[in-house]
Structures are given as C-alpha cells and as structure tokens.
Amino acid sequence: MKKVMAALLALFIVVLPATGYAAAASFALNVSAKEVLRGGEITFSGTAEDDMVLKIIRPNQTTFYMDVIEPEEGTYSSTITIPETQEFAPWGVYKVVASSGSSSANKTFSVVEKLGEGGTNPDPGNGGGTTPPANTIPADAGDSTGSVIKPELGKDGGYIFGSGTLASAISNAQGSVTVELPAVTGDAGSSLNFPAETLKTLKDKKLDLIIISGNSTLRFPAGSLATSDTSANAQIRIVLNTLLTNDAKNVIDKALQINKDYVSTGVVISVTIQSVNGSNVTDIHNLDKPAEVSLKLTPDQAKQIGSDLAGVYYVNGTKLEYVGGKLKGDTFTFKTNHFSTYTILEYNKTFADLSGKWAWAEEAVKALSAKHIVTGVDEQHYAPSRNITRAEFATMIMRTVDWTEKASDEAGTNPFKDVPAGQYYTDAVTRAAKLGIVNGYGGAFRPNDPITREEAVVALMRAAKYFELTSSGKGASAFTDAKQISAWAKDAVEKAWAAGVIEGDGRLFHPKQAVTRAEVAVMLNRLLP
Template identity: 60%
Template sequence: MKKVLAAMLALLFVLAPVSGYAAASFALEMSADKLQRGEQLTLSGTAEGDVNVKIVRPDKTTFYLDVIESANGKFTKTVTIPEEADFAPYGVYHLAASNGTTTLKKTFAVTDEDGNYPPEPIEGGGIIFVPPANGIPADAGTPTGSDIQPDKASNGTYIVGGDTFTSASGEAGDAVTINLPASSGSTGNALEFPAQVLQTLKSKNKDLVINSDNGTIRIPAEAIAVGNAGQETNIRIVLNTTLTDDAKNAIAGSIGSNADYHGVGAVITVTIQLVSGGTATDIHDLGKPVTVKLKLSNEQAKLIAADLAGVYYVNGSQLEYVGGKMESGTFTFQANHFSTYAILEYSKSFVDMKGHWAEQAVKTLAAKHIVTGVDEQHYVPGRSITRSEFATMLMRTVAWNGKADQPAGANPFNDVPAGQYYADAVTQAASLGIVTGYQGAFRPNDGITREEAVVALVRAAKYFDLSSPGKGTPAFADAKIISAWAAAAVNEAWTKGLIEGDGKQFNPKKSVTRAEVAVMIGRLLPAGSL
C-alpha cells in the first residue's frame, strides 16, 4: 500500500504545473494606523492580479479609489493625506481592498498632533456641534426665514436639527432650503437631519431644497420613504459634483467602446441613506421624481454642442438617457433614482445622412434618443414611416419636453396589442387627444400621410412653447385637395413654422419619409435646445 501511495504522489508531482514563483496569497499591510494631515499612508502586500482599493471618510463619502497593479505577486501604493480639513476631516477612515473574490478591511485615523479629533473651524464662523451618540441637537443650524445654514460637526458632516426645520417650515412658501457652504458639493461632505423632518414637510406639502456651490436638488417630502422612523433615525444626503475616480470608472464602463459618446467632465453623484443605530441603508428608488440642477463651469460649457448633449444615468455597465435642458449654463433634469449622473455628448452619424438636407435634424433627435437608425450605420431617410412609428417618435418628443405627465388611460384601439413596442406611445397619444382612430382601429402598420401627420403634430404642439413667426396663410397650389378635417391644422402648422411644403405644394396625400418626420418633429423643439 505504501508503495502505491508513493507512486501516486510522484505522479501528481510530475503532472503539477511549473511556475516561476508560488501563487501569492492576498495580504494587506498599512504603514500606520494614525496619521496627521500632510502625511503619507503606504499600502503594501501580496496579491495575484490587480487590487481594488476604496477608502471612505468618517462621513461615509469616498476619500480614495484606485486599482493597484501587482508585479511578481507584490503591490505597493502611497496615499497622501490632504492638508485641507474639507478633504481630510478628523476621524476614523474605513479601507476595503479586494482581490478576486476576497476583500480585506482595515481602518486608520486622521488626528491632530496629539492623536485627538478636535472640532473643525467652520467657514464664516458659527457654532460647531459634536453630535451626541443619540442624535442631532434640535437647534443645530441657523434659520433665516425659510432658508437654513447648517452647522458643521467635528467629523465634517453638516447637520440641521428638528426645531430648526420647524422654524423654517413655518416661514416657507412651498419649500425649505438648506444652503450648504461653498465647495461642499465638490468635496462631497454629508448633510444629516432627523428623518421625522420629512414627515413634517409632507404634512405641510412643502419640498426640501438643498443648494451647494454648483448643484441643487429639490426633493418632494414624499420622495423619500422613511416609514415609522424613530427619533434616533436620520437622513444622510451626500451631493458630490467632483469627477472622482469612482465616477470616471462608472462612465467609462457604461460607454464602453462606443465612440459616439463624449464626456465633458460634468457629473453629479447623490447618495441618500437612512441612518439608524450606526447602520446606514442606501435609498435608491424615489417615490416622486427629484429635480436636479447642475451648473457647468465655463470650460465645460464650451465643450458642449447644444443640440447633442444630455444627462445620462451611469451605473458602470450601461447608460440610461434622462434628458435634461440647459439654460444659462445650468442643466435641469428629473431623477427617479439616485446614483451618478453625467452630462455626455452623443454625436451619432449615419453613412446615408452625410450631406443630406435632414442631416442636422436627424443628428439632433438621435442625441435625444427620439429617432434611431434601422441599424448602427443607416438611417434610410427616404423610407416611408407607419402610423405607429410616427406616434412613437412624436410621444418621445412630448416626453422629452416633460410637460405632458398625464398617465395613459385604457387602450382604445382593438388593433394595438399590449407588448408591441408602440403600444404605450399610441395609448398615451390617444389619452392626450393627439391621435384618433378609425371606428376603434388605429391601423398601426399603415403608412401615415402628410396631412395625418400634421394634424397630430399640431395637437402635440400645445405641449411646447412655440412662437408664431407670423407667416400668414399658406398659399399651397394643391390646397383644394387637403381634407376638410386637416385644413385648419395645415394652416396652423404653417403659421407656427412647423411645415414648409415643397415650395409650391403641400402634397397632403403623400407618405411621410423618415427624413421629413425628423425635420417636422424637430421644429417642435426650441432652437439650441438640449
């Protein structure tokens, strides 16, 4: 038996792969567990492959994020603790390092020279509170009418107490506003207040507005579900407009190899947490949309082509177009959930649109994801479109404008089955009175004529801010063959600058092409719109 076992072990040794060095087990070391601002922390250890490192500040915001490459099974990286208090508040920092499926966690502290966490000076003066273990002081923050200036705790968190909210809400019109100090948005400092505040605001039908140096969020009180939150439960909100490594990685992962997208470095990351008993629970989905404003720097604004930029939700694997409009260098958009949003330029070119008279209209609507190509390379501008295709494009445009939020009613058509890509758009268009059918049928696969398209276009125009160019009455040579039910709409569309005709005739019975629909729908949008 011993001879057989020895032979088997010898065979296993012969068959085992040969390596220049043994596979490195994952280990992590830190050069210190207490540091002062300006000092350096060295991370080192052994690992097979890259090591992902994330360090979180005491207020739960991201302090450092990096991918450290290992060489010959070893890795090392030096991190400098910033001198500025806003970037490196005193307190305990949590470090997580991942290699493969293994994650190692450590902590270190940023202290003063005596190893303590002294109170931080607050910009512009004011009271500095150290929140007690059981909650936030009721009088934290300074109310001025419906506006509140928060206090800054020793751990860098901005805090507002319940009594302060009560005072401000009594003065408020439709919202209570918290004005964070300058640079708070770019440093990612947290804001905390009692969760019960939202119940108070909800009962008074008031919103909560949070202003930072270059970002604003307006939160309806019912947007954040707090349930039966007790007195010791807080809401923590972190608004960060810095293009952090975390945000860069999310954008890069979402865009992938698609060269049609281009970032301008403008992002906003919002984190909302329910904090209770030392446990923080992220709140992602919102009960009502939140309005977000992101102010661009002069440099960022110069990088944007007005008709091609929009706001996208990025999660590291895909993009979700959100829309957004820009006015005076500030983007405004609606968010139904929170994480990272980025302003990206989407310049989609089709090989069959180069030099075409509708090229710019197609490019502009493609950037708003209102029109798409028949494939990645072709738009096919001369192809006629169907009634269902037209309704879908038109309702995407109405939705982009954000002024027709009426919920869709019941589907009134017997030939629009649920599950078809156009079903929701056609149903919504019918609910808004933009399209009608034929004795209970919509005829989704029929081609749409120019006069049919113009009637729907004029009905949709009431959801857009259009100014009449004062063109008077059209003088189409074929006006007599325009159907009676479409004549008024054709006149109105001409007056509003939505149609041109071919110079002499309107051609009411002619089918609408994919190029024509892009130009017609594009005229609903304001010049230079996003």
C-alpha cells in the first residue's frame, strides 16, 4: 500500500554514517526519478542482504521520512507519495541515505514545481535547493512574558526566537527559561531554531532550558547542550516528534518480534538536535548532563500502562535498551544523555518456576524484572529457592538504588582485597561501599559467600535513605528467635519490620539463614514506591 507522507512524518532518529563504508557488491540504492512533483510518487529500490534503513532529509535538514525495509530474496523496493503541502514537502533537494549492515549509500532527488527545471524554484524563504542560506534570526523574533518564550512561526514552517527575546526572558528567570511551542508541533515534527550563542548565555547564567510542546516537556540542565560554533549565523535546531505513524509502529514491531516478552504501549518520542550554519549541519547526539523528558499520557494511554511493568526503552534497530523512567499520576519521566528514538513498553516476564509454593514472590519478580533489577537464570527459570551471594545482592541493591536516580554516580576506590577488577559485581560493590550500604570483614568482602538475612536487612536499611519508606503501623517485632539476631543487626531488623520490608515466617526471623532469590526480590520490591 502506498505510504502517504502526511502519516509518515519523521519520528525516528537513526544515526547513519555521513559517508559510510565502501558499499559491498550486495548492496545498492536506486531512485526512480531525479525530480518529482508534489502529489507524485517516487520509488527507492536496490539490493541488500540484511534489513535496510532508508532515511530522507528535507532541504531544511529536518527528517522527512524513515523506514526499515526487509529485503525479499536480496532485493527491496519502497514507493512513497510526496505530500501536496509546503509544510510537509518544501521544494528543493532531498538527501536519501540508505544503510544495511556496514554498507551505506547516498542519493538525492528534488521536489519541484515543474519537471525539467532542476529543482531551482524553492518556496520563498524555505531554504530550498542544495545550499540553504544562513538566515540570521532577528533578535526580536518571538515573544516573552516573564521567563516564558513563545516562538514565532518562521518562513520555512519552523519556529524561531531571537537573542533579544531570550535576554528579556533571562531578566525574569529564576533557575530556568521556558519555551512554549504550540501543541501540534510534537505531532508534526516541526523544528525550533534559535541562535547558538543562546547555549553559552544560558550556561553562564546557570539557567536550564525547558521546551514544552503539547504533552511533552524537555528539560536541559544549564551547560548540558554545547556546540563549537557560536558565530553570528550559527543556530541550534531541535525537532521533537511524538506521533506514532505506521512506519514508527513497524520499526517497534520489528524489535518486538525478537523480544517476545515486550508489549508496545504506542507511546513514542524522538528528538533531533543539530548545529546549523548555512549548509553545514552537525548532529548533536550526546549531552554533557542528562536531560529530563516528561510525557503526559492521554487517558487511554494511562489506562493501558501498568506502572509496575512499564519502562522507557531506546529502540536501537532491533535491540531494546532499557532506559528506566517512572510513572507518577498520568506523567512518565525519564533521563537521557543522548537523544534518539524512545518508546514506553511493558515487560511482562513469566518464569515457569514461580508457581505453586513460590507464587507469593511472582508479583515482586515481575515488577523487578520490568525494571531490569533481577533476571532469570535462563529464559524460563528464576530459581527462587537458590541462595544469593553477597556479590549478587550488592549488584541487585545497587540496581534498585540506581532506579531511584538519587545516588551519586561516583564509583570511588575499591576497598576490598577480594573484589578483583573486571567482575560483573566490581562496580556495584565499590559504589555500595562508598555509599555506606555494604562493608566487609577485615578488608575482605567475601563476594561468593551466601548473604544472610540479617546482613541483607542491614544493607537494605542503610540504603533506605534513597527510598520513601513509611511506617507500617505494626509496632515492634515479636520474633521468637530475636536473641539470635546479632547486636549490630538488631536496630536494622526493627526498622525493616516497622517499614514493612520484612515479615519473617510469622514467628521466626531466621537471622543466620541465607537469603533466597525469591526473598530478596520481595524485600527489594517493598523498598520501591
């Protein structure tokens, strides 16, 4: 079925090489025409051994189209219809970038008013043709009220604000400057352009930049965005997309075919950040400080998303990389050091051995699996009865602390003589020791020893400052084996009981008994809100 571009607005940001590697003989890209009219069709075809990513860039350097095409018997073909409006299909030269594995190829075509004129008749002011002009943004572009800027619509269909408007907002700012875009910009993938020198001004004033577009909010901490080009004509372009097009859905579905335990919620967001100076466009992928993204869900989205199982994932081709995120009320928030394609998925992992007598732990294991705090011993089994080592426990508790995003990222110096570098638990143990969550025995951590219930509870209560624990109202514990609890653990056991983190078996605490994988999952899950 023909792909109508009004439903194919750029949604995904795929990092493709600008020049690429030398294309292998098995990879080729063909474009059916050098020129095409608005409302006309154009076909992209060729050969490829693996899935082929096709991306088309407008003359103003925003993403026009993106698709992942699966070759059939080594060949592929995709036909699109060019929209009939200037907003979605400005006249000028479009760049086609195709990538498959380590091979890539670039082509161009022009959207023209009349065939045979070489694409030399761009819309006024839209920067059409091969080299868009370096338009200086007027200092008074946009309006400001207090510390809030409302950009104005530029000639190319994007939104702009100038340095003077920013200065006015800064004079009234306390901690941040907010840019409010019309709600439709997130769906339409419209661009926001502003002078690059703005970034230095905000950094010097220690002000965050907040961009609001409909139900989406981006917060860039002061100094998180940087560019080496702050000349008079240099601009920063930000394009935010939240529309789930058919192509976006197809890309997510391809990833879910390989990752069967995930379910799409239909919530997506991607952001392009570029430094622009005339025809020179440089993508800014990494941030110096994490940005915070907030997505306000619609009532229908909020109903279908289970807070215990939902998380934000970076869609990296067919790979899904867990980012985290938290749902509070109807708003999902997450932090990222780089911008690309993100989606909210539910991870509903089921283990065959969490039934019968272990059913009491299944809900906790599911919730922690969805946060990627615990994993199974294989795809089908969790091994709930297996004892957990001190190294495994330190790793799990630090994943739980990290989920709160309240702990320092500094690792510190490894204080333990028996925790070698390069082990899966080395960083977690080192960080847990620096935060005072774990300690050792005479300079040794004993990573392979089973952790006892009283040791685990002491570590849990040392980590309690990173969680929002409240009293369960149960009063003091009444364990009949309380005398067996070590003196150094008694206070922690009482606090854990009062906060509902532990329950024992109703009578006994079993302080010297090793903790099982089922028990530690339940205890860790009780720490979380």
